[in-house]
Structures are given as C-alpha cells and as structure tokens.
Amino acid sequence: MGETRKISLTVNGKSYEEEVEVRFHLADFLRQKLGLTGTHLGCEHGVCGACTILMNGKSVRSCLMLAVQADGQELTTIEGIAPSEDEMHPLQEAFRDNHGLQCGFCTPGMLTTLLEFLEDNPDPSEEEVRIAISGNLCRCTGYQGIVAAALDAAQRLRDAKGV
Amino acid sequence: MSGWKVFGSLEKRLEDPSLLRGVGRFLDDIQVSGMLHAAFVRSPHSHARILHIDSNSALTIEGVRAVYTLDDLRPYLNNKRLVVGLPSPSYKQELDRPALADKEVVYVGEPIAIVVAESRYLAEDAAAIVNIEYEILPAVSDCRLAVEKSSILAHTQSPHNILAQFDMRYGEVESTFDNASYIFKENIWQHRGGSHSIECRGAVSFYEPTEDLVTLYSSTQSAHTAKNILIDMLGFDENKVRVIIPDVGGGFGPKLVFYQEDVSVVLAAMILGKPVKWVEDRREHFISTTQERDQFWEVEIAVDGEGQILGLRGSMVHDHGAYTARGINLAFNSALIVSLPYKVPCYFLEVLLAVTNKVPVTPVRGAGHPQGIFVMERLLDRVARELGIDRAEIRRKNLIKSDQMPFKKELETRGGSPVILDSGDYLSCMEQALEKVGYRDFSVRKEKALKEGKYVGLGFANYVKGTGRGPFETVKVKVGTSGKILVYSGAAAMGQSTRTMLSQIVADFLGGDVENINVITGDSSAVPIGIGGSASRQTVTAGSSALLAAKEVRNKLLKVAATLLEVSEEDLEINGRQINVKGVNEIKMDIGEVAHAVAGTPGYALPPGFEPGMESTKNFIVDDLTFVNGTVAVEV
Structure with a gap:
C-alpha cells in the first residue's frame, strides 16, 4: 500500500x-x-x-x-436521493414512470446531474434538459425517456412547491 | 379467468426501484471475503511473436500474488482454445482464441498474462512492468488486402487470410443484367464500431472446496454458454461449474461472447484458492471487447426506366478480425437481409470473410443486419437520383405490398428455414414515418436553412429483420409451499425488462400479482439448459415457454384445490395468492397450501390422481424467424 x-x-x-x-x-x-x-x-x-x-x-x-x-x-x-426507505424522490418516480432507464447503469449519474440542474432551473425547456445531460451517456434508452422524465420531475417538483 | 390482464397493460418495471435507489447488484458491486483483483497484460502490437516474458520485477511488488501466462494455465486446461463458432460449412479454417496468447499475438489488446494482486491498483502497477520481448511482425488491417493471394498473413501458421467463403443467389442474374435498361454500381465501405455498454465486462470467480464447485459471476448475456465452454475447457463435470449473471449494464452483443479473461479469472481463482475479480476498464473495452461492422461492398443494381428493380449482384468482403469469437453469422445476416423489404427478382452476392490483425468481430446491435440495409437503401437513393425519381416514390414502387403477403423470398435462414414475410404493411409504415418527419415540406426547410448558412439533410431507410431466434428458452414455473411463485429461465437480463416481462405473462394465469413472483434468470443452476439474450428473442422464446408453463400450473392448482375443497374446478378462480369459489370468498385456500398438498409427506399418499410438485417446465420450440419491419427517418 x-x-x-x-x-x-x-x-x-x-x-x-x-x-x-x-x-x-x-x-x-x-x-x-x-x-x-x-x-x-x-x-x-x-x-x-x-x-x-x-x-x-x-x-x-x-x-x-x-x-x-x-x-x-x-x-x-x-x-x-430518496427521502426514505418507502418513498422515492419525485425525480426517481418520474424516471420510473417515463421509462427513463433500462439497464440502470448510467442512472446514478443521470439522477445526480438532474438533481442539481432542476435545483438551478426548476422550469427547463426540453433543449435545456438535453444540454444538461449532454455529459451523461446512455446506451439503452436513446435519451427520449430520460428527457421526458426530467421534464415530468420538474413539473412534480414545481407542483410540490405550489409554484 | 378474472377480469384483470397484466400482460399488455402498462406496468411499472419491477427492475426499477433497486436501480433508482442505487442498490442494484452489478458485477463490480460483488464483494467476496478475501477477494483478489486481476489486471491483464495485453499486446501493444497488432502482430508479433512473443520471444520472452519476464514477470520477476512484477512479482516483487508487495501485494502481488501471481502472474500467469498460458504456460502456467496449460496444466489445468482440457482444451486450451475457446471453441465458440456457430456451425457453417463455409469455413476455410478454424481460428479459435487461445485462453491467453500462445507465442504469437495477433491484435492490439490480446491478453497475454493475468496479474493477480490484493488490489486493482497494485495489479495494474505490476502489469505495467511485466517485461515482454517481441519480434514485431507485419500486420494486415485492410480486409480488401487481406483476401489477396499475396497478402501478409495475419497468423503466421495460417495458409491464407480467408476465414470463410459463401454466396447467396436466386433468379436469373446474368441474363437480367445483360438485358437491363440501367445498371448502377456502388462501392460501399462501412467502418468499424464498438458496442460500448456503459458497464464494461467483468468476472468474479471462486472455488468452494466443500462443494467442489467453481462459481463464475460474469456480466455475460448467456450463463449456459459460459458454463458449457468452461466445462469443455476445464474438463469439469457438469455439476461442478455454476455461472451466475448479476445485473448487467447493457449487453448489445459483445457480452454474448465468452472471453479469454473469463477462463483466466476462473483458473487464477482455482490455482490461488482465493476469489478473484476482474473488471474491464474503458480502455480495455476499446481494444479487447469484440467489435463490428468493417465491410466492403461492390454492388450493382439493375432497374428498368421506371425505377422497378430487376436485380442485384455483387460481392462483399467482411472483416472478421483476428479470431473466430462467434462465427460467420454477421456476414450471413448482412447478405440475407439486403433485399428483404423489396421485390428483387434476382440476387447474387459473393461473400468473403477476411482474417485481419484486428479485434475479433461479433454481433453488436444488429448483428450484420444494419450493414445490408444500408447497402440497399444507398442503391435506391442512387437509382432515384440517376432517374430523377423521388426517393420515396422509388421505394413505393418496389416495396412488397401487404396484399402480396405471405411473400416467400427465395432465401433461407442460417438454420435452413424459409424466409416468409407473412404479414405487414411496409408501405404504410414508410408513409407514416415520412409524414412524421415532414418529408413533403423538406425542400422548403432545406432552402430556408441554406439561406441562413446551414446545411440540413433528410435520410430514411426501410428494414425487415428476423427476430425471435429459436430454437427455445426453457422456463420453469413453480408455486412454492410458501405461496410464492417462482419463475426460472435460461434467459438473461441486461436492461430489457426480462423480469417484468416474464412476471406479467405468468401473473395473468396465476393470480395477477406481479409482486408475488420471483424471477430467476441468468443462473446456470436455475434450469439445465439455456441460450440467453440476443437476436430480439427472449419474449418470443422464454415468454412463450412461461405462458405454457403458467397455464399448466394454473390447471393443476385449480384441479388440486377443487379436490381439496370438494368443489368443481370450473367454479374456482385465483386472485393474488388466494384460490376461492367465484363470488364466495369464504371457500378459499392459499396457493401455498395447495402446493403443500402435492409436495409430499413421508408415508402419506398424494391427493388421488396427482403427480408430485406444483410446477411445470416448458420449452416452446420455434425454428422460424418472425420478420418485423420498420422505417427510420432522420433530419440532421
């Protein structure tokens, strides 16, 4: 050593x-x-x-x-990321509902990247989401589900804050 | 059956919660007590003779346990080569990979020695100072040059660089081309590519003396193939080797292959008596995981003045790489698929597979099919341009129409079954794609973009591809005495929701509760034989077996429950874990209790007329492929 x-x-x-x-x-x-x-x-x-x-x-x-x-x-x-054992974060829920993952190997990086991004930009456009995850490679999904999940999560987070 | 229908209704994937919480179990997540770590010494040369390997300095690093070359592994090997090639009469030579390089390296990245140490960091330190003396030999990297008689040899012991040769033909090619109004020729060079699953390959192996069992965890697409090769190479009895596939971070074809690293890790673990892990890094993936696509096509298309296809002919040289890691299937698929969506009255393609000093080639996302499709579509674009016909129009003229189906192509699959396009509406599929991509107004957008100094292009392609490759995938469905439903299969999951798919199919027959179903895939001990994940096959093969097995278990559950409850089986239904008389919730049994009744008690008879056990194992057998179609359109 x-x-x-x-x-x-x-x-x-x-x-x-x-x-x-x-x-x-x-x-x-x-x-x-x-x-x-x-x-x-x-x-x-x-x-x-x-x-x-x-x-x-x-x-x-x-x-x-x-x-x-x-x-x-x-x-x-x-x-x-998840608030508890029984509950997932809205971003995680959105990934599940929008087929934002297949093999799940890129998922940890997608989630952490988007967590920061949605904090900075709570109401992003599709293009902004695509730019935000441009440093995260996914070989399974073709990104469509991930982008949809990010936009859905943004909506859920805004709804939760009552914005 | 009750009103619910799980299969076909949108279900949340069962795989997701653990993956989204970061508690999946991928290969590199496996920790075994006392585990050592491996790194490989790889060839920096595309072709060289190994004169001498000196691992003395490497072994002086504290924490380094061993450096093994093929000579060290040889005493444990029943067969020192990895025999994996799919059968074909077209082979001109056998080029199976050795477990580790044997005197001659034939591609950059070929593993020569395995270094085992207390950490991966130390193993890499040591691998870097294993000193190998080489005599560098001339290499051949262009498949076109490789097939020439005077070519440099990729392997010094081979008579030539031709791995295999075959042709595909039907119809009157010569006379058609002699009389055609127009003939257009294209030379098409398709370059190489890798699969690049985000998770690289990996292996963890350990030997358990109490059970005399070798276990290999591998990020492979086929546990049973890996097991069979290990049995062949190590000369072990079938019950002494177990291969388990953990979560796999994408397969895409190359993980279907059994590699030198897999067998080396197993042997290192056996020799050292310690668990050994190896995880490929991205650089290694670039140079040692199999790749795909180098092909050179010289093709001609014959058409009449209206753009109707009369025939297609030509030749193709396929770069096979340095060894046979899968077979001739890529070149075969490319040749077979070229004409599929279209009416092509005659066809001739001469195919040569060239051995080169490059990474071996195996299926990568499409297994040769995309290459053949690309060739056809390029030829049609050429005809359209030459004859001044719209690109969509030329395809409309030549696509096989739905009222012409079933349409029998004068071709055969690699297993000899006929190519019958039984149904589909290729034309409407293409029209929908063109509508969605805005093909009609493309020229307007193009002109507008050009004025802004931007170039835009629009391309589209039609394809027809065989899927659901057989011959089978075993599924065993069992109701345990615990009431849990267990589904075992030789199928392998690497991100395509295999667990969700099998659960949905089984749930429809056995209570509708996917949460009460455990799916065990990718474990060679789960079912005796298996094939694994490739060729868009698992829902067709494993899914159909699961359906048959679940149906049989359902029938037996109801029959046994009817006997025990003394009611008619037609009156019973299964809801979740409960079997009850329809509409009468008081007359019920847990499915675990029913399973218990046929699980056997020493000295007591089974319920009359029943075989023991609440399980069924099925093999849905399919030889024919199902041909699916699609249109891809993109504006860039």
Missing part, C-alpha cells in the same frame, strides 16, 4: 472518518471503502458521467477526483 492520509467527510448525511491511500480516486473510495456501490464507473476518465455525485450540492465526476480531495466536504450519492 502506498502513502495514506486520514479524511473525514459526510456522505448522504452520515459522517465518516477513514484512512485512505492518497492515490485512491473518490469513486473507488465510495464504492470500496464505504460500500456505496450505487455510484457506477463507466469510463474512469470523465466522459460517460455515470460516476457523477454531488459535492456540496454541485455535480462532480467522482472518477476524476481523489478521495483526499473530498476531505471535509458534504457528498450526496444516488443512495441518498
């Missing part, structure tokens, strides 16, 4: 303190050390977007960051 360093961070509201090899990338840390395997690795060079997570509410590629760079930060992964 190479050089290690101790980091502390919050993931999905839970605090962790871990000794980590300095060369470990963040996605491997989340998956292997914390057992949060919902974050997927599709390319490990920042192209496919499957490993996207939220750091302090902003989307980052967890394959392009070292775990040590997340020291002191607050992270959200796909496991932390």
Whole structure:
C-alpha cells in the first residue's frame, strides 16, 4: 500500500472518518471503502458521467477526483436521493414512470446531474434538459425517456412547491 | 379467468426501484471475503511473436500474488482454445482464441498474462512492468488486402487470410443484367464500431472446496454458454461449474461472447484458492471487447426506366478480425437481409470473410443486419437520383405490398428455414414515418436553412429483420409451499425488462400479482439448459415457454384445490395468492397450501390422481424467424 492520509467527510448525511491511500480516486473510495456501490464507473476518465455525485450540492465526476480531495466536504450519492426507505424522490418516480432507464447503469449519474440542474432551473425547456445531460451517456434508452422524465420531475417538483 | 390482464397493460418495471435507489447488484458491486483483483497484460502490437516474458520485477511488488501466462494455465486446461463458432460449412479454417496468447499475438489488446494482486491498483502497477520481448511482425488491417493471394498473413501458421467463403443467389442474374435498361454500381465501405455498454465486462470467480464447485459471476448475456465452454475447457463435470449473471449494464452483443479473461479469472481463482475479480476498464473495452461492422461492398443494381428493380449482384468482403469469437453469422445476416423489404427478382452476392490483425468481430446491435440495409437503401437513393425519381416514390414502387403477403423470398435462414414475410404493411409504415418527419415540406426547410448558412439533410431507410431466434428458452414455473411463485429461465437480463416481462405473462394465469413472483434468470443452476439474450428473442422464446408453463400450473392448482375443497374446478378462480369459489370468498385456500398438498409427506399418499410438485417446465420450440419491419427517418 502506498502513502495514506486520514479524511473525514459526510456522505448522504452520515459522517465518516477513514484512512485512505492518497492515490485512491473518490469513486473507488465510495464504492470500496464505504460500500456505496450505487455510484457506477463507466469510463474512469470523465466522459460517460455515470460516476457523477454531488459535492456540496454541485455535480462532480467522482472518477476524476481523489478521495483526499473530498476531505471535509458534504457528498450526496444516488443512495441518498430518496427521502426514505418507502418513498422515492419525485425525480426517481418520474424516471420510473417515463421509462427513463433500462439497464440502470448510467442512472446514478443521470439522477445526480438532474438533481442539481432542476435545483438551478426548476422550469427547463426540453433543449435545456438535453444540454444538461449532454455529459451523461446512455446506451439503452436513446435519451427520449430520460428527457421526458426530467421534464415530468420538474413539473412534480414545481407542483410540490405550489409554484 | 378474472377480469384483470397484466400482460399488455402498462406496468411499472419491477427492475426499477433497486436501480433508482442505487442498490442494484452489478458485477463490480460483488464483494467476496478475501477477494483478489486481476489486471491483464495485453499486446501493444497488432502482430508479433512473443520471444520472452519476464514477470520477476512484477512479482516483487508487495501485494502481488501471481502472474500467469498460458504456460502456467496449460496444466489445468482440457482444451486450451475457446471453441465458440456457430456451425457453417463455409469455413476455410478454424481460428479459435487461445485462453491467453500462445507465442504469437495477433491484435492490439490480446491478453497475454493475468496479474493477480490484493488490489486493482497494485495489479495494474505490476502489469505495467511485466517485461515482454517481441519480434514485431507485419500486420494486415485492410480486409480488401487481406483476401489477396499475396497478402501478409495475419497468423503466421495460417495458409491464407480467408476465414470463410459463401454466396447467396436466386433468379436469373446474368441474363437480367445483360438485358437491363440501367445498371448502377456502388462501392460501399462501412467502418468499424464498438458496442460500448456503459458497464464494461467483468468476472468474479471462486472455488468452494466443500462443494467442489467453481462459481463464475460474469456480466455475460448467456450463463449456459459460459458454463458449457468452461466445462469443455476445464474438463469439469457438469455439476461442478455454476455461472451466475448479476445485473448487467447493457449487453448489445459483445457480452454474448465468452472471453479469454473469463477462463483466466476462473483458473487464477482455482490455482490461488482465493476469489478473484476482474473488471474491464474503458480502455480495455476499446481494444479487447469484440467489435463490428468493417465491410466492403461492390454492388450493382439493375432497374428498368421506371425505377422497378430487376436485380442485384455483387460481392462483399467482411472483416472478421483476428479470431473466430462467434462465427460467420454477421456476414450471413448482412447478405440475407439486403433485399428483404423489396421485390428483387434476382440476387447474387459473393461473400468473403477476411482474417485481419484486428479485434475479433461479433454481433453488436444488429448483428450484420444494419450493414445490408444500408447497402440497399444507398442503391435506391442512387437509382432515384440517376432517374430523377423521388426517393420515396422509388421505394413505393418496389416495396412488397401487404396484399402480396405471405411473400416467400427465395432465401433461407442460417438454420435452413424459409424466409416468409407473412404479414405487414411496409408501405404504410414508410408513409407514416415520412409524414412524421415532414418529408413533403423538406425542400422548403432545406432552402430556408441554406439561406441562413446551414446545411440540413433528410435520410430514411426501410428494414425487415428476423427476430425471435429459436430454437427455445426453457422456463420453469413453480408455486412454492410458501405461496410464492417462482419463475426460472435460461434467459438473461441486461436492461430489457426480462423480469417484468416474464412476471406479467405468468401473473395473468396465476393470480395477477406481479409482486408475488420471483424471477430467476441468468443462473446456470436455475434450469439445465439455456441460450440467453440476443437476436430480439427472449419474449418470443422464454415468454412463450412461461405462458405454457403458467397455464399448466394454473390447471393443476385449480384441479388440486377443487379436490381439496370438494368443489368443481370450473367454479374456482385465483386472485393474488388466494384460490376461492367465484363470488364466495369464504371457500378459499392459499396457493401455498395447495402446493403443500402435492409436495409430499413421508408415508402419506398424494391427493388421488396427482403427480408430485406444483410446477411445470416448458420449452416452446420455434425454428422460424418472425420478420418485423420498420422505417427510420432522420433530419440532421
């Protein structure tokens, strides 16, 4: 094992303190050390977007960051999106209702990317949604269902806020 | 049966909740205690002789457990090659992949050695310093050059670079072309592509001495194929190998293939007595996962002055890559499909499969079919342009019309069954697509865009493709004594909602509650034989078997329940887990209780006239393909 360093961070509201090899990338840390395997690795060079997570509410590629760079930060992964065991987030519901996924491998990155996007832009156009997910590759759906799900989720979130 | 109908009504996918919550179980999510990690040393050369492999420095890295080459694996191999090719009389040579490279590497990315270490990081460190001395050999990368007599050989031990040769023909080709008003010729080069499922390939294997059982988790599209190849290569008894497919992040064809890495990971786990995991990275996927599409076509179309097709002829060279990882099926599919939607009175295509120093070629999303369709559509566009006929009009003239069906093509599938286009309305399909894409007003948009300095184009294509490839897919439907319905199949799921599909079909016969159904696919221990996911086949084959099996289980459930409740079976219905007399909720039984009655108690007789068990295993057998059609239109 190479050089290690101790980091502390919050993931999905839970605090962790871990000794980590300095060369470990963040996605491997989340998956292997914390057992949060919902974050997927599709390319490990920042192209496919499957490993996207939220750091302090902003989307980052967890394959392009070292775990040590997340020291002191607050992270959200796909496991932390649903409000409870029995309930899903409106974005997750919308994905299910609009066939926004098939194999589900790109889904963690789609959800985290869109979570941030819909926060910034609660009433997006179809084109804006397409631009927002342009850094996330899906090989199954042809994106139609994903775009429909994003627009549907935006509506649901607006309705919930009474906007 | 009751009023509900699950199949055909919109159901939410059963697969989604775990995938949306990030608790699916993909290959790389599997953790086994004491697991080691593998990386592969791959050829950086497209063609070279391996003179010497030195793994001494690699082995000095702390945490590195082993570096194995083919020589190390050889003692454990019953057959050192992966025999996977589909049968065909057209082969001119056999080129099965070795478990790891054997003295000569024939494509960039070919695995030479497996490195096993305590982490993937360490395995990659070590793989980078395995020192291999090569004698670089000349390589052939262009399939057109490969088939020439004087070509460089892709394998030094081969007599030539021709893997297979066949032709397809019907009708009076010579005389038709001799007398045709117009003949147009096209040379069409179709380039290579990869599948790029977002999840790369992977394997986890471990050996359990207590059971003397080798388990392989693989992101494959066919558990049973993988198992059969392992049995062949390792010389194991059938009950000593189990292959399980976890959630798969897209298959698209290449995961149908059994790879060198699969058998190497299994052997490394056996030799070391430790679980071993290997997960392909994207760079490896680019150079070691099978690919598709390189084809060079020289084709001629003969037409009359009105644009009516008289015949089609030509030749095609198909780049097979360096080894046979599937067979001749791609080139065969390409050749078979060319003319399908149209009336083409005569046809001749000469096909050569060329061996090159490139990644082996296997099905990728369409298995050769898109290439053939592309050729036909390009030829029709050419005819339209040359004769000044509208592109849609030339297709209207030549499409097979619905009143001409069933239309028998003078062609046969690879299994020898006839090509019969039994139904469809190709013309109306095309008209609908053109309507939707706004074909009529395209010239207006084109002109307007041009004024704004933009170029727009509109293309469209018609296709007819065989689906539902047989011969079968086994399904076992069982009602457990717990009341749970279990559905076992050799089918494999990689994102096409297989679980939802089978649950819906079974639910229609057994209570209508999809939540009470467990579907077990992609496990070689679930049913004895299986084929797996490819060629748009699983709903046709597994779905039909599921229907037959569910029907039989339903009949037995009702018969046994009728005996136990002392009522007539016609009066019974199944609702969820409950069997009751129609409209009389008081006279009822749980389906688990009914299953229990035929599960057997030592020394006590079964209900009179019944065989033991509440289950049925069915194999819906189908040899013919179902030909579907479609039109694709796009404006760019």
